[in-house]
Amino acid sequence: MSAPAPRLALVGIRRQYGPVIALDAASLTVQRGEVHALLGENGAGKSTMMKIVFGLEQPDAGTIHIDGDSAHIRSPRHAMRQGISMVQQHFALVDALTVAENVALGGTARLDLDATRAHIRELSAASGLPIDPDARVRDLTVGAQQRLEIIKALSRDTTILILDEPTAVLAPQEARELLTWMRRFATNGGTVILVAHKLREVLSVADRITVLRKGRTVFTGHARDTTESSLADAMLGGPDMSSADARVIGATRAHSRQAGHSSSSAKTRDVLVLTGVGVDDAQGVQRLRDVNVTVRAGEIVGVAAVEGAGQQELLRVMAGRTTPTRGTATLPSDVGFAPEDRHRDAIVLDATITENVALKGAGRRHGIIPWSALRDATRTLMRLRDVRAGDAQAAVRTLSGGNQQKLVLGRELSGSPEALVVESPTRGLDIRATADVHAALRAARDQGTAVIVYSSDLDEVLALADRVIVVAEGHVREVAADRDTVGRAMLAPADR
Amino acid sequence: MAACGSTKSAANDSAAAAPATLRVALLTPGPVSDQGWNGGAFAGLNMIHDSLGARVSHVQTKTPAEFDENFRLYGEQGYTLVFGHGFEYQDAAERIAQEFPRTQYVTTSGTRTSTNLTGLEFAFEDGAYLAGIIAGAATKTGTIGAIGGQEIPPVRRSFYAFEQGARSVNPSVKMITSYVGNWDDASAGKEQALAQIARKADIIFQNADAAGLGIFQAARESKGVRVFGTNGNQNAVAPEVVLGSVVIDLPRAFLLVAREIQAGTFKPRVISLGTASNVVRLELNPALRGTIPAPALLTVDSVTKLFVAGTFKAPIPPIAAIKP
């Protein structure tokens, strides 16, 4: 790699937020025509680094070189002018506008939607990413939205594409297609920077890998020279990693079934029974059809599904948050629920930890709230669940993502509910927090709680579940807990 | 005549009722830049200052809660004379007057009185009646109009008198009455006028304060339409269309009251000022005087004489006769 200047090079990048150093002399070198993976724990500085590349943040020190020339990327607009685009985890799409309008958005030329439509069709055909230019974004599936993001980037003559956890929301089939496309994009001379958590995926697609730890670049090398465990060592900082963590990192190997078998044989009481349940959405579209599911005490039932298959509705029916349109749902009086979007659905960021704990059951509470007792209970809960924070009166906003999730699980498990419904429990969490959360779920199961877990990460479902049910096009069925079978079932509706 | 007032050393021997320095305050319900009701009162206040050397103060109130407050604070500060410029001040003045017996409270358009409360009534309807006589004679279409700001008693009375005046010379005359809904929206005033003009009104009597400017403008833009101004002398505002103004000489009225107070001869009562005291008068616009039928001018002169002699009063709407 001596001859050509690297496509993009970050040298000695430092970024400080107040006293917190997010990036400290970090570096990244990306060559033309490669898929370069960027790894690191939560808070290692990946997002900050990508924001700097995309012009959303400015470094306090350090230099950026594009094709060997020193560059100063002032804004996203400026980044795009240099051929850099970024597909963020939360899509930056305007859902009231059409696909074509979203693609045209932010352009500099005169607005010509006919030309944009034609251009989209062209790009779509060339890249193998199908999309309808006239569809409204709010009607698109998540996968289609991601395709749109990429098309959007391509339409701007993007040569450096940053993808932030792109497969997190995709079905296995869609994820495979995306990885294939990435490969082809790179082969044709494009450059991809892939920010990811799933090591197996990274190893399957990346040419080279850079690992950040605590704001510093700790590893850069060819993918072919690394293994999952060496990467994990680099991310976590070596030998202090516990065996539990290792198990999670190699998720496929971390099934840990023994405990599940023993408990499910011991307790067979039916806790949660759905009979002929159907759910229609506001537009009258059937989201769930004739669902019959039974969950017993002391088992973890994993739910696998592609985005929008009806699992959201299923989980909400099971959690008692949605009343089925048809059929009957027999639920215990107390069902814990840890939804996927914590910040939106589970916690109140500006409220204190105590208030967030008090939120459980707030709808039924009467009279005066016994705050001092609740404060004590909260402190106990924090100790028990290892929620690290200054005090029970601290605002939840000041907690890390992992501690927030532990708090949510702790709250939902307080009072030992008979059932617990959990949705993507570790999305956005780092390895340590992931391990803690998994341990908590297993502990709940072992204490006799009926646990239902859905995750967009199929490996996580398989790692946790005693039994697996699959939701596809509103139909629900149980399948063997085997990766291939489940993956197939997710894509095909029940062939009864 | 004004010489005696200009010396501040009012060390007259007269009793404690006449304090050393006259202090006079005025409350108006609207801005004093309206060239009408409020502007006239403000001019009166300034005249009291200039002629009598009084210390004066003015406040524009927005809401009834401020009536009490300002009356009270002027009372506390020892003001001699406080004008509340409008019927709406009566209730508050009546309440507060009891608490500050050393201050004389005067409400214009007021009808109530006590030991230190005075109602200052204007026979504005006299002037409106005279304007009506001219309108009735001068209208070519047989339709006249009246536009008010809000429907309040003095306005309604003036409209009634205007109509009766017109009827007295032209029994078949038809009158259209409209209200703008406020006193500021000159654009809406203009539209009200245009709507009346479209219904054939060719002489319009306005009593809409600042919004009345829009009525003048409507007349300027329409052929053959004439207008009457009110409160102040508004003949100069649009000399080509204003036939005349029904003037309340507020400065004169205010000065009258203030003089009596300074002289120590003041007695609280209901003071009715009209044509006889020359406080209310119809001032014709000399430029357009020639367009008014001569008999109408003669009639106006003779009726004015009757008013002055007190042998005739302009009619007021029957409903106002019902007293609480």
Next chain:
Amino acid sequence: MMRIARMVLDPLLAGILSLLMLAALLVVSGYPVAESLTALWRGAFGSWSVIASGTLVRATPLLFAGLAIAVAFRAGILNIGAEGQLLIGAAAATAVAMIMPTSLGLAGALLVLLAGGLAGGAWAAVAALLRVRFGVLEVISTIMLNVIALNITGLLVRGPLQEPTRIFPQSALIDQALRLPRLIPGTRLHLGVALAVCCALGLAWFLRYTAPGFRLRMTGSNAAAAASAGGIDVRRVMFSAFVMSGALAGLGGAVEVTGVTYALYENLSPGYGYTAIAVALLARLNPASAIGAAVVFGSLEAGASAMQRDAQVPAGLVGVVEACVILMLLASEWIGAKVQGMRSLNRGGTPHDQVLEASSSPA
């Protein structure tokens, strides 16, 4: 600590900035600066009498309306209809006072107040229903309901509620027995002032310590989480909060007619409902602090009148002063937030995550 410091420092900064602005305006328009500012102070705090009869009486409707705004905003409702709710409350109170037997004494007066509160709540319920049932943005519906309320008041004082002589566009005077008693004889300080303070403290207690108050706060902070994690019926909570907000404003209107004006007038409110937005903002939506905020604005209004009286500064400039105070308040809040933003990073948790979250979450 920092929060408390900011609650004092922000308004102080705003106050100083606004005074400078006012002084500049006075110089530009040619009014005597020192004399005007002295008048402003004397008119607001110059004597016990102006405090009791001016500032505190002015502050009362602002406090009621400010509490109305605060409780709505706390529940996540942008109720800018306090103005209309106040007017409707005043109208209803007057109507009930007209038919209420005077023999009931203070109980009768309380019933009159109750009527005002109920009517204000009912008026807010219209906007609440439009929001909860039909998804009409309350910012827009309440602006319209304000205009409608104003016109209804105009109709009432010329129609069913007009005084018996049917001459003046106002209601008859409310009977002595139904008026709120004076707290200090010889001043205008009436029972309503105490009532407003009680409402503020009661509301603060309600929000902090009761289950419905907690539901209201959680709904306002994050409706989705309140519904999902708390099992809270957020529509119901929002509806009730909206009605409660209207009831407070309506009560303010009722207190104004029974404690101050003693009759219904069309121009009863010079925009209390709008100034109250600034009151609530200054109090950071905290009901107890709203007492102080209402006094600040009450003193400003009383002081502004004094500027007219004693320094002949025209009424228009008074509006400019209030506007400046609000704008400076917003500016100083921003400055304060900047300063605090730097400091807050010193404290616990993982501020790093926090910063990332703040910069990545849309809207």
Next chain:
Amino acid sequence: MSSPALADFLDASVRSATPLLLAALGETVAERSGVINVGIEGTIIAGCLAGLVAATVVGPNAALLAAGIAGIGIALIFVVVAIGLAADQIITGTAITMLGLGLTSTLYRVIYGDGGAALSAPTLSVIGIPLLQDIPVVGRALFRQPLPTYLAELMVPAIWYWLHRTQSGLAIRATGENPGASLASGISTRRVQTTAVLFGGMCGGLAGGTLVLAQVGTFTEGMSAGRGFVAIAIVALGRWHPVGVAMAALVFGMASALQFLFQALNLNLPYQIFLALPYLLTLLALALTRGVYRAPAALGARKAVRG
């Protein structure tokens, strides 16, 4: 209704609607960018005074321009506080209204003294379009009006084109729906919102200029008389779409004209009913067309992502 009377009625409707339409079109653009400016009342009254002052110096046509500039000036204060400092838009707007009304009445007195300006401003003459103005019933209402009416009418398609067929219009709509996404697409949301609000301010100023220069020929304190709030209602009734807004402005204009007409016909109906009617209508329309229309998703968002 006879046809001349109908023609008068339509003429009055269009005249009353013109300042409302101008202000509402400006507010439409601002709201489409996600900013609700309840301070347009302040920009309108500023336009009134500026129009008057300028008219006596540079004549009515140039004064219209001055009115627009004054509106921009007031809107600039809103921009600095609500967009620059990310303060609450409703509170800022409320303050802007107070500021505009207070400042104009103070300045009016400083400039013209207690006596005021009388009817001193030269006004814009009515421009008749040959032939078209002679069309029965609607000819006069549509084709015999002063300049601002034509300006407002032309603005309707122009703004539609701007919002739906240009890059900057797309940026405005996208920012009003999702500022975060717009920012990530390389749009400076601050700049977009600033432009939209300043445009709205200019339209408010023009509306004020219309009142003085095309209608009244003078200034009176508070002559904007709540038209800023009417404009906000019109935008909602018109569903944030220029054509809908034009229709809605006409509805409000007709309601006013109907009120003028009924009074002139000596029908003794309380005028308050007519003043309140269009608002009731708007509320009903908003309630009954649920789901058909939608306000910009990020309308009034306080802490939008800025860039």
